[in-house]
Amino acid sequence: MPEVRQHRGDVIESTHPFSAFAFEGERVVLAVGEDRESAFRSASKPHQLAVSLGNLGDPGDISPQQIALGCASHSAEPAHLAVVRSILERFDARAEDLRCGAHAPMDTPSAEAVLRAGERFTDLHNNCSGKHSFMLASCLRQGWERDYRPDDHPLQRAIHQQMSQWMAHTPRTVTDGCGVPTFVQPVSCAARAWQRIAEAMRDPRDDPWAKRLHRAGWAMADHPELTSGTGRLDLSIARAASEPMAVKIGAMGLFCIAVPGRNIGLAVKVHSGSSEALGVAVEWALARVREGLWTRPAQWEHALVRNVVGREVGRWTVADER
Numbered sequence: 001m002p003e004v005r006q007h008r009g010d011v012i013e014s015t016h017p018f019s020a021f022a023f024e025g026e027r028v029v030l031a032v033g034e035d036r037e038s039a040f041r042s043a044s045k046p047h048q049l050a051v052s053l054g055n056l057g058d059p060g061d062i063s064p065q066q067i068a069l070g071c072a073s074h075s076a077e078p079a080h081l082a083v084v085r086s087i088l089e090r091f092d093a094r095a096e097d098l099r100c101g102a103h104a105p106m107d108t109p110s111a112e113a114v115l116r117a118g119e120r121f122t123d124l125h126n127n128c129s130g131k132h133s134f135m136l137a138s139c140l141r142q143g144w145e146r147d148y149r150p151d152d153h154p155l156q157r158a159i160h161q162q163m164s165q166w167m168a169h170t171p172r173t174v175t176d177g178c179g180v181p182t183f184v185q186p187v188s189c190a191a192r193a194w195q196r197i198a199e200a201m202r203d204p205r206d207d208p209w210a211k212r213l214h215r216a217g218w219a220m221a222d223h224p225e226l227t228s229g230t231g232r233l234d235l236s237i238a239r240a241a242s243e244p245m246a247v248k249i250g251a252m253g254l255f256c257i258a259v260p261g262r263n264i265g266l267a268v269k270v271h272s273g274s275s276e277a278l279g280v281a282v283e284w285a286l287a288r289v290r291e292g293l294w295t296r297p298a299q300w301e302h303a304l305v306r307n308v309v310g311r312e313v314g315r316w317t318v319a320d321e322r
Contacts, residue, residue, distance in 0.1 A: 001033040002284065004270060004277035008305060008314040015319075016277040018253070020285035021191040022266040025199070029264065030289050031188070038269050040183040040190055041176060042073045043250030045131050046197060046220065047166060048180075050212035051159045052131075055138040058212065062090070067219035068226040069130035073249060075229025076105030076125040083226060084129050091137035098123040099149050100132040100178040107229050128178040135180070149179045156181050162209065166193045177251060187269045190256055195265025197246055198258035217258055220246040233279050233302055241294050249275075255282050262290060277316060279303060284318045 004016040019033025049070040053062075066087050074080035088095055102121045105111040114121060123129055135148045138155055148155050151173055160181070164170045167189040176182035200213035201221070220227050224238035227248065234249045237257070241247075246258040253270030255278055268285045270277045279302030286294045296303070305314030 002281075002318055002320045004274075004281050005317050005319055006277065006305060006314060007317065013314070014272075014274075014277075016253075016270050016272040016274050016281075018268060018270045018277070018281045019187050020266065020268045020281070020288075021188040022264055022285070022289045023192055023195040024262060024264045025195070030266070030285065032285075032288075033187075033269075034271075035186045035188050036269070036271065037184050038187050038190065038254055039174060039176075039250075039252065040171070040185065040193075041250035041252065041254060042128065043190060043248045043254050043256040043267075044163065044183060044193070045073070045128075045248065046071045046213065046216035046246070047163055047193060048131060048159050049134055049216050050209065051155070051162055052134040052138040053212045053215070054208065055155065055158070056091075056134070056141050058208070064215075064219040065223055065226055066090070066130075067215055068223040070134045071216055071220050071248065072130045072227040073106075073127040074130060074226065075107035075110065075232065076127065076129075077107045077110050077229055080130075080226060080229070081124055084124055084133055087130065087133040087137070091133075091140060093133065093136050093140060095122065095124050097136055097146055098126075098129060098132045099136075099147060099180075100126040100128045102126060106232075126178060128176075132178065132180075149181075151181050163193065166196045168192060187254075187267050190254070190269075191265050191267035193265070194256045194258050194267060195263070198260050198263050198265050201244075201246065201258060201260035202263055217246040217260065218244075220248065221260075231301070233275070233282075236279075236297070236300070236302060237282060237294065240297055242292055245293075249278070253278055257282075257286070259290075259293065262293075264289060280316045280318055284320075 022030035171183035201217040204214035228235035252273035
């Protein structure tokens with residue numbers, strides 16, 4: 001199994017084995033490492049959003065920016081919060097009815113601004129508030145119970161049923177960090193679900209589910225600054241790509257990519273859960289899926305180790321020990 005290594009000076013300080021799977025249509029184009037079960041976490045957001053869009057009647061006036069926020073693990077920067085508020089306003093929903101929980105913005109300057117203003121963190125600042133806004137709106141439209149979190153809620157049952165079709169696998173569920181169900185499946189099944197996004201982005205045909213994934217995938221590809229945040233890995237990957245990609249990080253070392261021009265879906269899982277190790281694992285996998293898909297920027301912070309005063313003291317590399 002390949003592994004990411006953190007070097008501090010001439011010492012290998014930590015090692016992080018990873019797996020990577022990719023499909024081009026039904027054809028396997030990459031399969032390395034163990035196909036272990038993994039929680040899908042936030043990398044399933046475009047699929048979850050597609051179900052909410054269907055329950056809302058596929059409104060045509062929802063902007064790509066709003067759809068991107070519905071797929072986002074955002075950093076609660078001002079631009080992110082403005083779009084979340086616009087989603088709630090569009091559907092006559094209240095921020096007080098969100099069930100994702102309050103936490104500090106992932107963007108440090110934004111968190112500091114809230115504290116300096118003497119305000120408190122709310123559910124709006126939660127990185128999942130865009131997804132939850134669409135879930136709440138879906139419940140309001142359908143007349144369902146507003147607490148959309150339980151496994152047996154009609155919304156969650158519908159998401160599970162549709163996700164099973166996209167994966168060609170029936171996942172089990174556990175509870176995500178934001179309180180809603182998340183899926184547990186082999187890493188290869190996550191790659192297959194993201195290949196469905198690539199396929200839909202390429203040609204949605206006359207299929208309502210493909211059209212929803214098409215909207216979600218292109219919104220993410222066109223607005224990675226809204227699905228991610230300043231200085232973060234998924235934004236860096238999207239911006240250095242040589243062709244359009246929808247990219248999404250999931251918690252605990254999962255990263256998924258849809259490449260519509262190649263009809264490819266990719267999933268990478270660092271099994272230690274290290275987010276620091278993830279960048280070079282994704283870079284390594286992209287190079288093996290298709291040379292030239294992504295080029296490392298001249299100064300790429302996600303491959304460096306720095307000390308507390310910012311001095312470069314090490315690096316991240318990949319050892320291919322398949």
